[in-house]
């Protein structure tokens with residue numbers, strides 16, 4: 001910490017991303033990246049966009065990409081907001097919709113960036129403890145609050161939320177915005193997008209990082225009624241008008257066009273997930289039911305922290321959170337079948 005930092009910065013407690021190691025080659029199951037490559041059309045589109053047009057600023061409104069996304073979800077282009085990764089979309093959403101007078105409600109065990117954004121925006125969080133089985137207590141989100149943010153499926157537990165619970169929460173929060181973060185929705189959850197037409201308070205946030213295998217180009221988006229999207233544009237254009245560069249824009253457009261490729265990859269990941277859960281159960285792990293491309297697992301005798309370090313020694317990276325209630329769990333991203341075989345081999349060696 002430096003004397004040159006202002007008092008606000010000194011009080012920040014930033015997010016710690018999962019590591020991207022450079023020291024050796026790991027089986028990397030720690031940051032929920034997609035193990036399969038982006039579609040060939042996406043790579044071709046990005047290469048094609050690497051031309052002399054790069055001297056020009058990109059389209060600040062991302063009209064072509066917004067149009068594609070709107071068509072894909074059967075919405076209007078005015079109902080789509082694009083950002084530099086969904087993390088940025090979430091940060092703008094916190095700035096746009098939540099106020100310091102009114103605490104924003106989110107779960108105790110959830111995506112840890114929410115607390116960071118609350119802090120960054122000088123908001124007070126209203127922390128709602130999940131039930132013992134990590135299901136979400138919908139009633140608690142219907143008590144007075146200044147806004148709600150829920151990932152569906154939840155991270156890091158992988159549990160999905162039924163659409164009926166989302167409707168229930170939307171109905172009880174008509175005067176404030178409810179953000180549903182659907183980063184992992186395409187791995188088996190049920191999307192809230194069809195509710196947008198009936199709920200002016202609903203904002204659905206998506207990312208191309210997981211399902212579309214494009215964490216490296218940083219594109220996320222929000223879907224909601226026009227009024228919410230206008231608010232996000234007002235904040236974005238008070239910060240940086242060009243959040244999506246030309247290469248990312250071209251890749252994202254091709255990704256939305258090639259949904260068939262990605263649907264197949266997601267099916268493969270789901271099949272690998274179910275196979276991995278059975279194999280983990282057989283060696284003494286219990287696993288929370290997952291609708292995501294990761295699982296949350298706890299062993300009946302061996303401590304998660306010990307397994308975490310031992311896996312690293314074996315060249316396998318997973319995620320461990322040293323925090324109350326979940327400090328005996330490992331979050332394991334679903335890789336290819338071969339990668340999961342390596343994980344199982346390492347675990348059998350560690351547990352014997």
Ligand SMILES: *Cc1c(COP(=O)(O)O)cnc(C)c1O
Pocket residue numbers: 032084085086087088111151155181183206207208209215218219220
């Ligand atoms: C990965 C993740 C994001 C962020 O995705 P980016 O688009 O890569 O910024 C947002 N929300 C949740 C719950 C995530 O797990």
